Amino acid sequence: MFGSKKDETAGLSGVGNPEKEWRLIERVVMANTLELRKTRRWGIFFKILTFTYLFVLLGYVMFNTSATQDIGPTGGHTAVIDVSGVIAQGNLAGADSVVASLRRAVEHSDTRAVILRINSPGGSPVQSAYIYNEINRLRQKYEDIPIYSVIVDSGASGAYYIASATQEIYANGASLVGSIGVTAAGFGFQDLIEKVGIERRQFTSGEHKAFLDPFMEVDPEEQALFEAVLNDVHEQFIRDVQAGRGDRLADNDDLFSGLFWTGSQALDLGLVDGLKSTSELARDIGYPKTVDFTYHPSPLEQFARNLGVSMTKTLVSLANSGSLSLN
Template identity: 55%
Template sequence: MSDWDNDGKNSWGPSQEQRPEPKAAREERPRPESSRDWKLIEKLVMSLQSEQRKSRRWGIFFKVLTFVYLFALLFMFRAPMESGLDASAGAHTALIEIHGPIAADEEANADNIVGALRDAFEAPEAKAIVLRINSPGGSPVQAGYINDEIERLRQVHPDKKVYAVISDIGASGAYYIAVAADEIYADKASLVGSIGVVAGGFGFTGVMDKVGVDRRLYTSGEHKAFLDPFSPEEPEEVKFWNQVLDTTHQQFIEQVKEGRGDRLEDSDELFSGLIWTGEQALGLGLIDGLGSASYVAREIVGQEELVDYSHRPSPFKQLVDELGVSVGSGVANALIQSRLELR
């Protein structure tokens, strides 16, 4: 085949499409005026890419956070309470902690403590029960529930004794619980007693008068608002409220006398609301001896190993409480409510 075309020209040279572009055409093509424009374009593209990467990272982070939150909620509802019980333990002394204020919304509430008591009484390996108390008291209702349940369980399981051991303080509602035990022990420096009832609040009527604020309260019932801190006290209502406190105090005294019996010394000060050291309480018959939970388990029960039966909130609930989610409502309750407490 000939390498020459019909016109006699060599076809090996560059075609029309392959030939260099004329200089005039190159000069007419639009182009950035300087390298600065290219740098700006490059910076914009890189910025867009960076934003996209950040957006993806945050998207992954929030998805993971949502998953953890949902998992924690599921865990909280499926396991609202945990027990320190070791199922593999042999013969032992059951330990139940009563720590902090006794109230429905606190760890030391009747549901937690009663549940732990039932577990301990029903466990055949638990030879006796020690209530380790460190509480200033609290709700007479919650303390009464626990006291009643101890009495009931002692009748159902007469071979299993209950010992109350007071550490730093066992006062008021905490002592109300302790008197249901067969025996009470404390340290010589523990604080014991405070057999009385208290209810307190605040009155803001003077402040309101000074700042020119009028109280507008509408009720149905003559005495419906008798504990309202923004209204003046009425002597008749104060007298009525003192009767409520006296009635509750008398219930407390009866429980102490029933639980302690003739071990109590005949003293007018016992039920005055005073508080004593463990050494003084021993002389007054409020406790039976001086010693710790370990001492009672080892020397009195004869089973040195202590197994914790206490019911505690789930870790998630503890975390939420520590973060102070309920601080606002707690402050509001303290300011506007008058709580009846054993102290």
């Protein structure tokens, strides 16, 4: 029993030894420091690995994108260009993209024909007219390269405007074709804000600066002016379609009324020249090999475009908060 008490006394005296306590603390601190160093090294390693992977992936995408843009010799092919979606500036169906694709296609030494594969409900008359005029210019410059159109699901309004510039137009029997007209629509909220109790405050310089304001009654004079504008654009549309289609168009009063028809009906009206798909037309042309010349933005261009749109929206929202506008 006396021996056990001595051992307990020795153990208690050891716990209170400052030198041993500092050694213990030093070992704990050193162990933690080493662990932190290992963690930091692994963190740096994984960061480097991640950045390396991203750079390799980016380089791969850029290489493959540039490779698709550089089409080598084919021995003779039919170039295909998609006109898909709403025709508007900045869209892939806008004039910038379609015109660039057309020029690139006809400038290729092995292009024997070009097909515009159209699937669009229409869009901007200005953008459509730009494409229409460029097709006519290229047809005159490259007389040995015919340009055709194939309407897939829809080739309406501005999309048909574009198609009418090509040498021939083809569609499917169930395609929607036509809608040769111009439209503009809006809403009137003048009664709503009166019921809700909202006071409309607007300050303008110029008699018609608040033209067709949705919070005001429609002015008959302004309505007549706006209808005159629409009619003028419609007349341009009709004139260009007639110039492109010529005497192939049937004598029908509804042809330019804004109505649309199926591909089969459009064939009877002279709006299309036949019922064929893109591949069928390419085979009939004599060059069944098709090569896609549709412009596709690179991932970097798409990122920059999205970033630019986001920044523009932010700046516009800030600029419109209580500022004057010349729009």
